[in-house]
Amino acid sequence: MNFKNFQVPYQVNERYAQKIAYFSMEFAVHQPLKIYSGGLGFLSGSHMRSAYELRQNLIGIGILWKFGYYDQARNQDQTLQVTWTEKIYNFLEDTGIRFQIMIHDAPVWVKALYLAPETFNTAPMFLLSTDVPENDYVSQTITHRLYDANVATKLAQFILLGVGGAKLIDELGFNPDRYHLNEAHGLSAAFYLLNKFKSVDKLRERLVFTTHTPEEAGNEKHDIYLCHKMSYFCGLSIDEVRKLTGIQDDQFNHSLAALRFAKLANGVSQLHGHVSREMWAKYPGICEIISITNAQNLRYWADKQLYRFSDDNDEAAFDDRKHWLKRRAFEIVADQSGKVFDPNVLTIVWARRFAGYKRADFLTTNMERFEKLLSNTKHPVQIIWAGKPYPSDYAAITQFNNLVNLSKNYKNVAVLTGYELALSKRLKQAADVWLNNPRVPREASGTSGMTAAMNGAVNFSTDDGWIPEFADHGNNSFVVPKGNYAKMSTEEQDQYDLDKLYEILEQEILPLYYDNYHTWRQVVQNGMRDVVLKFESNRMADEYYALLYK
Incomplete structure (x- = not known):
């Protein structure tokens, strides 16, 4: 299959003709593909299935986790044992697409694998991996474990999903009307797109955001200097980032930045939409937050x-x-x-x-x-x-x-x-x-x-x-x-x-x-x-x- 100038491989329903790229850290589409931890993945998995059933012009962008989230085994006394097992996925197709992104000021090779719609009845999905021989071992481990406990590795994963996902879309020639971030993990895409569009207004026209976290403490924050050192901001200086995002303290709040860059955001239930609007109301410059209640397939x-x-x-x-x-x-x-x-x-x-x-x-x-x-x-x-x-x-x-x-x-x-x-x-x-x-x-x-x-x-x-x-x-x-x-x-x-x-x-x-x-x-x-x-x-x-x- 040729992945240049990619189009979804089914007849699109004209009601859903707008091109959408949907970024999520995890997808639970079917038991054999173990790239999810919990509710966020179950939700995005059902979304991919419904996008296929409705024939929507949408692609999913995620990461291929070599060891998944983890395998839940037992110790001798029946208590929980965390184990890591390499997963084999012969049903994924290698797109042949290889490109580099900058992580920690160094080039990291990324390859893209493809989950065809007919495999599990989903919208077309592209999964990124850094587990390639061209990378050093540390770079290979970026895509080993979902939500890696090491802070630098986790930030690298965020950069891969955001920057890597946005760059993949350019490699595909897909040109989406909207970039949809399912939670703020892929927010680094915004900085890549700022470089591409050269304008916050043009970025805002295309970016939408779904927040899943009903309490401020649960939203991802990282040291802004570490983010900068990790190349999260795609070449922007910290002063430029502060100016663009309005974040003045040393903790970079991914969700807050997403709410300031997005055209529109949504909470995932009526109650959560209400809680989110109250929670973020004290911050100037955020977009409107509506409610679209989660559902399952x-x-x-x-x-x-x-x-x-x-x-x-x-x-x-x-x-x-x-x-x-x-x-x-x-x-x-x-x-x-x-x-x-x-x-x-x-x-x-x-x-x-x-x-x-x-x-x-x-x-x-x-x-x-x-x-x-x-x-x-x-x-x-x-x-x-x-x-x-x-x-x-x-x-x-x-x-x-x-x-x-x-x-x-x-x-x-x-x-x-x-x-x-x-x-x-x-x-x-x-x-x-x-x-x-x-x-x-x-x-x-x-x-x-x-x-x-x-x-x-x-x-x-x-x-x-x-x-x-x-x-x-x-x-x-x-x-x-x-x-x-x-x-x-x-x-x-x-x-x-x-x-x-x-x-x-x-x-x-x-x-x-x-x-x-x-x-x-x-x-x-x-x-x-x-x-x-x-x-x-x-x-x-x-x-x-x-x-x-x-």
């Missing part, structure tokens, strides 16, 4: 048979299918933990990235109530935990390991490793209740509950992220009502949420499941229907064209 995620039986009002077949899905997922539980779970028992699943504010171990913070829940013979429960902590987040790894050790005491509690796309889907099929209890308002969107609903699980959540736009308590989900969090300390907020969580679980969810299954099934099916109406990624991909790329 139905064709990839949903269990089609559940939907068919639901549409046909075939209750027996629907129940039988959910029962079978649970039983199949419980084979994985038995294989990993030696515990045989019962498909007739209400199963609670908490599975996503382990991070402090997501409160993975929340149910266990009151052991008396936890014991009571697990030993209830009238309304029995089974609980599964899974998820990958960041490999250097020792607090989150400790949390994971504490749950592993706790689970050894119970036959109805399991902690699984290897939480990637395939296991994620299986656990959503295993779940009757998909538990999500982040500390409000710290979850920007949190899309795992969308795909859980697509597999016949009922969302049970604190009222954060996408949930306020979806939830109808007792009808399609169960929600912890917001407290007056602004007047509460963190400890008070946690206590309030925990009390409400147990109250709803013990007084509403368990009795409904065991004593009124007909109504329970209706709640499940309402959730399945409602999630498709507003949280399917074709709606989201369409809104990006209508609202952000316009």
